[in-house]
Amino acid sequence: MDDKLSININIADRLYPLRIDRKEEESIRKAAKIINEKVVQYKQKYASKDLQDCLAMATLQFVIQKFDTEKRIDVSPLVDELEVMNDFLTEFLEKEN
Numbered sequence: 092m093d094d095k096l097s098i099n100i101n102i103a104d105r106l107y108p109l110r111i112d113r114k115e116e117e118s119i120r121k122a123a124k125i126i127n128e129k130v131v132q133y134k135q136k137y138a139s140k141d142l143q144d145c146l147a148m149a150t151l152q153f154v155i156q157k158f159d160t161e162k163r164i165d166v167s168p169l170v171d172e173l174e175v176m177n178d179f180l181t182e183f184l185e186k187e188n
Contacts, residue, residue: 103130103142
């Protein structure tokens with residue numbers, strides 16, 4: 092059975108037909124709602140800007156948030172520190188034997 096669903100998503104007064112997995116529908120609709128809310132905020136804040144400018148600013152804000160989130164969950168410094176500690180302990184144990 093095909094578990095795909097055809098939906099139309101409205102983003103900034105434009106309809107986008109999508110064929111998605113049924114399990115993704117809620118997330119996609121929620122994402123479209125958040126995008127539209129952010130675009131409306133920019134339209135209200137900068138009345139002289141056109142819709143394309145509002146979409147660009149909303150996109151920029153979401154990508155910046157994504158980068159910030161990635162930085163917060165970056166574990167590579169911790170991994171580096173653990174490797175140094177592991178090397179130290181290995182060397183220490185080898186000397187003891």
